[in-house]
Amino acid sequence: MRSKLSILFLVACCATAAMAEPLANAAKQWGQWRGPTANGVAGHGTPPVTWSEAENVRWKVEIPGHGLSTPIVWGDTVYLQTAISTDPAAMAARKKEAKARRKDRGRRGRGRSPSVPGESYQFVVLALDRHTGKTLWQKTVHEAVPHEGSHRDGSLAPASPITDGEHVYAFFGSRGLYCLTMTGDVVWEKKLGTMKTRNGFGEGSSPALFGKTLVINWDHEGDSFIVALDKETGAEIWHRSRDEITSWSTPLIISDGVKPVVIVSATKRVRAYDLATGDTIWDIGGLGVNCAPSPVVSSGLVYAMSGYHDPALLAIRYAGARGNLTGSDALAWSTTQGTSYVPSPLLYDGILYFLQKNAGILSCVDAKTGKPHYDQQRLDNLGGVYASPVGADGRIYIAGRNGTTYVLKHGASFEVLAVNKLKERFSASPSVVGSDIYLRGEKHLYRIGRE
Numbered sequence: 001m002r003s004k005l006s007i008l009f010l011v012a013c014c015a016t017a018a019m020a021e022p023l024a025n026a027a028k029q030w031g032q033w034r035g036p037t038a039n040g041v042a043g044h045g046t047p048p049v050t051w052s053e054a055e056n057v058r059w060k061v062e063i064p065g066h067g068l069s070t071p072i073v074w075g076d077t078v079y080l081q082t083a084i085s086t087d088p089a090a091m092a093a094r095k096k097e098a099k100a101r102r103k104d105r106g107r108r109g110r111g112r113s114p115s116v117p118g119e120s121y122q123f124v125v126l127a128l129d130r131h132t133g134k135t136l137w138q139k140t141v142h143e144a145v146p147h148e149g150s151h152r153d154g155s156l157a158p159a160s161p162i163t164d165g166e167h168v169y170a171f172f173g174s175r176g177l178y179c180l181t182m183t184g185d186v187v188w189e190k191k192l193g194t195m196k197t198r199n200g201f202g203e204g205s206s207p208a209l210f211g212k213t214l215v216i217n218w219d220h221e222g223d224s225f226i227v228a229l230d231k232e233t234g235a236e237i238w239h240r241s242r243d244e245i246t247s248w249s250t251p252l253i254i255s256d257g258v259k260p261v262v263i264v265s266a267t268k269r270v271r272a273y274d275l276a277t278g279d280t281i282w283d284i285g286g287l288g289v290n291c292a293p294s295p296v297v298s299s300g301l302v303y304a305m306s307g308y309h310d311p312a313l314l315a316i317r318y319a320g321a322r323g324n325l326t327g328s329d330a331l332a333w334s335t336t337q338g339t340s341y342v343p344s345p346l347l348y349d350g351i352l353y354f355l356q357k358n359a360g361i362l363s364c365v366d367a368k369t370g371k372p373h374y375d376q377q378r379l380d381n382l383g384g385v386y387a388s389p390v391g392a393d394g395r396i397y398i399a400g401r402n403g404t405t406y407v408l409k410h411g412a413s414f415e416v417l418a419v420n421k422l423k424e425r426f427s428a429s430p431s432v433v434g435s436d437i438y439l440r441g442e443k444h445l446y447r448i449g450r451e
Contacts, residue, residue, distance in 0.1 A: 026165065030073045030431040030438075033160040033206040033250050034388065039296040040346040042432035045392030049407050050418045051448045057422075058436065058447040059133035065124065067157035068386075069206075071440050073433040074163050077136060077182070078128040080440065081170055083156035086143075087119035120145045121156055123172045125180060130433075133447060137184035142175045147194055150202025153386065153401075153427065159206040169214060169231070173203035177216065179234060188234040192227065195220040197246045204248035204292065210260050213237060213275060217264050219247040226251070226264060228278060238278030244268055248292040248342075254302070256281075257319050265295050265304040272318065284325040286334065287312050293340050293354075293388075296347040298367055301332055307341035307357055315370060333370035338363040343429075348391040348410055358384050360400060364412070373412035381419075382406065386427040392437075399426040399439060422446065 027036045028044045035042055048056045065084030072079050123142040128135055146156055159171045167187060170178045174195045179187040195203055197220055208215045214229045224242040229235065249265040253275060260275035267290075269283040288310030295304045297318075305313045315332040316325065325331065338356040345354040352367045360382030364373045383402025390397050395417060396408040403422045409415040424441030431438040436449040 028433070029075070029165075030071075030433050031165070032072060032162040032209065033070055034294060034296075034344060034429075035390065035431070038252055038294075039298065039348070040344065040388055040390045040429075041348050042390065042392040044434070045432035045437075046435045047392055047395075047397070047432050047437035048435075048448060048450050049395065051420050051422070053423055056448050056450060058449045060444050060446050061128065061133040061135075062443055063126065063440070063445050064138075065122070065157070066155050066442065067440075068155040068428050069157060069160040069440075070429045071431050071438045071445060072161050072163055072168075073130060073431055073438065074165055074182075076130045078130050078438060078445070079161050079163065079168050080126050080128075080445070081157045081159065081161055081172065082124050082126060083172075084122045084124055085117070085119055086122065090117075090119045116149050117146050117156075123157065123175045125161065125168065125170045125178070125184070127182075127184060128445070130436075130447070133445070139180065139184045139186070141170065141178045141180075141186060141189065142172060144175060147174065148197065148202070149200055151200075154202040154204075156202070158202060158204045162207050162209050164209060164231070167231070169207055169209065171207045171216065173205075177207070177214075177229075177234070179231070190229065190234040192216065192218060193222075196222050198290065201246070201290075206250040208251040208253050208262065210253040210275060215251045215253065215262050215275070217242075217247070217249070217251050219244040219266055221246055226262070226273065226278070228262075228275065240273065240278045240280075242266070242271075245289070248290075250294040252295045252297060252302070254297050254318075256321075261318070263295050263297075263302055263304075263318075265293065265306070266291050267306075270295070270302075270304045270314065270316065272321070282318070282321040282323055282325050282330075284314065284316060284331065286314050286326070286331075290341070292342045293344040296345055296352075298347050298350065301367065303345060303347065303352060303367070305339050305345055305354065307339040311336050311339040313339045313345075313354070313370075315367070332368075335365075335370060338376045342386045344388040346389040346391050346396065348396070351410070351412070353389055353391075353396060355385050355389070355398070358386060360385055360398070360406075362389075362398070362408075362414075364414070374414045377414050379406050383425075388429040390430050390432055390437075392432045397430055397432075397437065399430055401425050401427055403441070405430075405439070 065082035067082035287306040290308040360379035382400030428440035
């Protein structure tokens, strides 16, 4: 009997170790939007503090087309998405015309898409060697003339891919969702419809993945919905209608202590869905329109944010929450000051960092109480910020649209460690793996690391 128990104990230990190994490996990768724990932190990252075009650039490669997706990194490979015009001259002429129209009408209507692209685009997944920047493969998964343009600072390939280390899932919104092998073969594809976005600003939400389930949020100016799919086949598990207008927030999947839950920020409500059934568990109002930041979670609180009209940040107690939470004590704290429009917040060791609107104005608060450590601290000469801040090795990295990246000391006191400048515009959020930070610009991808 003792011998059988010993064997069973050994089997259990081996099974636990087998489960722990891929989890530990995933923690050292950057396999999804916002990193291994979906809060912007690379717990094993040790990237440099300083760099320039002449210092700590391990490689710099031109990326065809245009995209705003965060590069994901798994093992020795970097994966990213892009949209490549089949008629670059037509694209350049359209951009020139749009610039002239914006100048003629001043600020009125600024940012809207003045025209729909007339040429076709190739929607492409790229894989690059992490160490050299060499293209390993380039897969066109779809080609089409877009039915809609995007914001003047936007892209037709805004979503970030996601991987479990076995497959890469690339979401191009109205152009479809694609499951690829790690070597670029398409396993399955699924079309979910055609999106019509508010003001023609374009699409933006990325997929979320938990276990065997992929989740896609589809909020637009039509029949909005959220859908769960089997990651192995693309088959629909459940589909739920949503009373929402366009949002760009990526779903967050967590455990509420009992079961996996999908949390989605949007204009009318923040909602939590049962991952297995799609049933709504709880919801709460309080955010504003054009909701883009993705929620983050820590220590029993989920943080949801909007920063356009009616800015808000909600800290929601989710354990055991059920039904309509608006006006209840499930709201631990909230603020309307200094919240982000596009960038998602960074949640690092009990401290929440977020930027005001799309500007280099940073707030740092205690995540449990909302009490400011420092409030709306200006970061000069960032040229605007769309990228979300990331944290690694006791530092905060904030990339601006003029090529400047601030490096700050993580903690309750504001301290600038470095201000780095590159010849590029950064709108995509950085990725950190090991001693490297990957910065995707409008034209190039940089690997920054100590020589």
